[in-house]
Amino acid sequence: MSLLKDIRIKNFRGFESLELQDLKQVNLIVGQNNTGKSTVLEAMFLLVGMSNPNLIPTINGFRGIGRIGETEFKYLFHKLDFEKSPTINANLMDTSYRQLEIIPIYKKVSDSSQSFGNLNGEHSGISTSSAFQSVTGLDLKFSSKKKHSIRKSGISSIKIQKGEVQFNPSKDYKEGLHGALISSQGKEEGALPRVSELIKKKREHILVDALRKIDPGIQSIHALPEGIFLTVEGIDELIPSNISGDGLRRFLNIIATITEKQNSIILIDEIENGLHFLSLQKLWETIISMAVEFNNQIVATSHNIETIKYFANAVQSYKEGVLMNNAKLINIAHTKAKGIQHYDYSIESINNSLVNEIEIR
Amino acid sequence: MAGSIKIFVEGEADEKFISDYISYLYEIDISEDVIKLGGWEGIKDGGMINQFKKNTDNLGTNLIIIDADSDVEERRLTIRSIIDKNEITASLFLLPNNAEEGDLETLLERIINGHNSQIFDCWEKYEYCLSEINIEGRVKPLTIPAKKSKIYSYIEALVDDSNAQKKLIKDPNRNYKNTEHWNLESDSLSDLHGFFDSVFN
Numbered sequence: 001m002s003l004l005k006d007i008r009i010k011n012f013r014g015f016e017s018l019e020l021q022d023l024k025q026v027n028l029i030v031g032q033n034n035t036g037k038s039t040v041l042e043a044m045f046l047l048v049g050m051s052n053p054n055l056i057p058t059i060n061g062f063r064g065i066g067r068i069g070e071t072e073f074k075y076l077f078h079k080l081d082f083e084k085s086p087t088i089n090a091n092l093m094d095t096s097y098r099q100l101e102i103i104p105i106y107k108k109v110s111d112s113s114q115s116f117g118n119l120n121g122e123h124s125g126i127s128t129s130s131a132f133q134s135v136t137g138l139d140l141k142f143s144s145k146k147k148h149s150i151r152k153s154g155i156s157s158i159k160i161q162k163g164e165v166q167f168n169p170s171k172d173y174k175e176g177l178h179g180a181l182i183s184s185q186g187k188e189e190g191a192l193p194r195v196s197e198l199i200k201k202k203r204e205h206i207l208v209d210a211l212r213k214i215d216p217g218i219q220s221i222h223a224l225p226e227g228i229f230l231t232v233e234g235i236d237e238l239i240p241s242n243i244s245g246d247g248l249r250r251f252l253n254i255i256a257t258i259t260e261k262q263n264s265i266i267l268i269d270e271i272e273n274g275l276h277f278l279s280l281q282k283l284w285e286t287i288i289s290m291a292v293e294f295n296n297q298i299v300a301t302s303h304n305i306e307t308i309k310y311f312a313n314a315v316q317s318y319k320e321g322v323l324m325n326n327a328k329l330i331n332i333a334h335t336k337a338k339g340i341q342h343y344d345y346s347i348e349s350i351n352n353s354l355v356n357e358i359e360i361r
Numbered sequence: 362m363a364g365s366i367k368i369f370v371e372g373e374a375d376e377k378f379i380s381d382y383i384s385y386l387y388e389i390d391i392s393e394d395v396i397k398l399g400g401w402e403g404i405k406d407g408g409m410i411n412q413f414k415k416n417t418d419n420l421g422t423n424l425i426i427i428d429a430d431s432d433v434e435e436r437r438l439t440i441r442s443i444i445d446k447n448e449i450t451a452s453l454f455l456l457p458n459n460a461e462e463g464d465l466e467t468l469l470e471r472i473i474n475g476h477n478s479q480i481f482d483c484w485e486k487y488e489y490c491l492s493e494i495n496i497e498g499r500v501k502p503l504t505i506p507a508k509k510s511k512i513y514s515y516i517e518a519l520v521d522d523s524n525a526q527k528k529l530i531k532d533p534n535r536n537y538k539n540t541e542h543w544n545l546e547s548d549s550l551s552d553l554h555g556f557f558d559s560v561f562n
Contacts, residue, residue, distance in 0.1 A: 345411065
């Protein structure tokens with residue numbers, strides 16, 4: 001199984017260092033605001049697609065950062081320090097290992113007002129005085145190693161040249177892992193191509209069965225150029241999913257993403273966004289059964305107690321608890337003595353904590 | 362910057378007593394930081410271990426206050442071994458006084474307002490009576506009610522029969538600062554008082 005087992009994150013955004021061990025097939029990351037839950041998902045996303053430089057603006061875009069430039073590159077670096085390169089590495093459940101290092105590309109500038117004219121004099125990974133240098137791009141230095149195989153490595157980059165953004169993916173590397181990150185923003189624009197793909201494969205019944213759990217009147221789903229439409233019992237015309245509410249669209253996007261491809265790593269930020277708490281149980285039940293069916297790994301974030309409760313309930317009730325040892329909750333917290341720490345909870349421990357009214361978020 | 366003092370107790374009866382006693386001694390409300398283990402064995406739960414570690418990581422202090430039950434040293438060794446195995450930091454106090462066997466109710470029996478001691482005289486007569494009588498056709502002896510019932514009956518005897526007063530008998534609603542019922546200056550509390558002084562003073 002090419003799913004994440006352990007991950008180590010260094011010098012990436014708010015994390016100086018974080019290691020998560022013994023990840024399960026279904027994982028819920030909880031924590032207070034600004035503890036780095038979304039950052040963990042971003043790190044996983046970058047590592048899964050480590051040769052793809054487009055992921056850099058994608059993750060910044062999820063945070064509402066649209067521009068691409070030195071300032072925006074800096075947001076990836078811990079304490080905005082270009083001298084400490086972010087490094088993300090992981091062991092996978094199939095015993096393979098992969099690593100990504102993000103290295104700034106410097107260009108000497110004699111005049112601070114001059115920028116991004118040409119890339120003469122650029123070099124990677126060496127920084128002397130940033131007062132005379134500008135960062136014009138990032139190298140993504142990656143490697144992967146499977147047991148009994150030779151190490152594969154490469155460098156992709158994102159550069160700004162003459163005001164234009166250039167994405168230079170490594171030509172020699174073909175990514176074997178598949179992953180998706182569903183942001184907390186709730187725009188769900190990724191749903192249409194995924195639903196279209198499922199309809200092409202004649203697997204729309206999976207989506208319809210799932211959607212019926214929150215609206216039993218839904219009869220069929222259609223992907224048209226204008227968007228996703230639903231046939232609803234008692235209504236003669238197709239109904240655009242856009243007017244069906246944020247919750248249904250998010251539900252649809254999550255399910256379509258999980259069912260799009262097998263052996264994938266699905267990252268869902270603030271999973272409960274837009275969903276009524278009564279839909280949460282159905283969402284978790286659906287996610288868990290789909291994740292098992294498609295052999296996908298789920299890593300979701302939340303700070304909602306109802307989400308935790310329904311997550312534990314759904315794992316416990318799935319096929320008489322067969323997933324109990326393959327699901328966990330990870331609480332990430334700022335601590336006074338040790339900085340950012342994580343505390344792991346089994347499903348049994350979640351239940352005990354809820355019964356004893358112990359705060360685990 | 363000092364962290365919180367978290368107190369791990371067995372259940373809601375302990376939670377209320379400890380919160381009231383600390384409020385009485387130091388005029389602070391610690392109820393949010395008293396954590397119920399759900400029985401002393403709850404200390405072994407991974408989630409509970411996390412609570413200890415998280416508090417230590419936040420420069421806090423962990424206290425464990427549980428029943429000694431029938432063997433003080435055995436319980437102490439068992440808890441110490443759980444503490445060591447899980448690499449947690451905590452100070453332990455075994456009720457009633459960190460030296461004798463017993464439990465919360467043993468301590469509560471000793472700290473009633475002395476004016477009400479006749480209520481316990483009645484209870485002892487009731488226990489004696491139950492142990493002596495033979496009910497025709499019954500093989501097993503009658504069960505002597507647990508000490509929890511004795512405390513419950515003690516408070517029940519002192520409150521009137523209005524619904525509002527009846528609620529005060531239950532574990533989470535008791536008021537141990539009510540001097541008509543309890544004596545928080547009792548010598549029987551001196552060991553627990555000393556234990557708390559070492560962290561709250």
